[in-house]
Amino acid sequence: MAEAERIIGTPDTPDDDHQQTAAAGAAAGAATAGASGEAGADGATGRQAAHKPGRGRRIAVLFSVAAFAYALDLISKMLVVARLEGRAPIRVVGDLLELHVIRNPGAAFSFGAAFTVIFSLIAAIVIVVIIRLARKLYSFPWAIALGLLLGGALGNLTDRIFRAPGVFEGAVVDFIAPKGFAVFNLADSAIVCGGILIVVLSFYGLDPDGTVHKD
Secondary structure (H helix, E strand, O other): HHHHHHHOOOOHHHHHHHHHHHHHHHHHHHHHHHHHEEEEHHHHHHHHHHHHHHHHHHHHHHHHHHHHHHHEEEEHHHHHHHHOOOOOEEEEOOOOEEEEEEEOOOOHHOOOOOOOOOOOHHHHHHHHHHHHHHHHHHOOHHHHHHHHHHHHHHHHHHHHHHHOOOOOOOOEEEEEOOOOOEEHHHHHHHHHHHHHHHHHHOOOEEEOOOOOOOO
16 A cells, blocks of 8 residues: 555645645735735825825915915005095096005995994904815815905905904095995905806816816
8 A cells, every 4th residue: 555655646635725725815915906906005195195295386376366465455555554544635647547545444345334343354264265165175266365355354454453443343444445445445346356256167167176067
């Protein structure tokens, strides 16, 4: 019997074959899973790298536009109060445009003078909403529009907080006086331009997160 086994050879047992096959399969599965996990991690990292810098740039644009609009409004008001308030209007373009400093307790373009506190609260709410919306911002045009709104709202709110007669009741400095139109300031202009841009973007179906929808 021993001689026969030596000549023929001892065959592998079924159990040994099964164990070897299972081990090979497990090793292949682990390698595949590892590769898939690495690919998935790389893909997720790539998506984050693609999205975060994009949003960061848009947020930077928003606050840069807001800071520019706010600074321009603040400096212009300081100059006209120091040099023009209490004086006769200065003609810029004949009778079509004058610089005429007034104190406006109402909303933009001198509307609603009896609701100064309400307009102050509305401006504060608008600022908070814009800052919260910035977290979902991926659209460059929306960043410009919201930046204009934020800068304009901050400009007029600064007047309402720090100018007479008191906190949240202060009168806004207006000085741009076109013929046949209400007197306004650069903050009002920024708010109007931002609002118009938002209407245009909404008309074309562009959302703040960068998606485009068609109704």
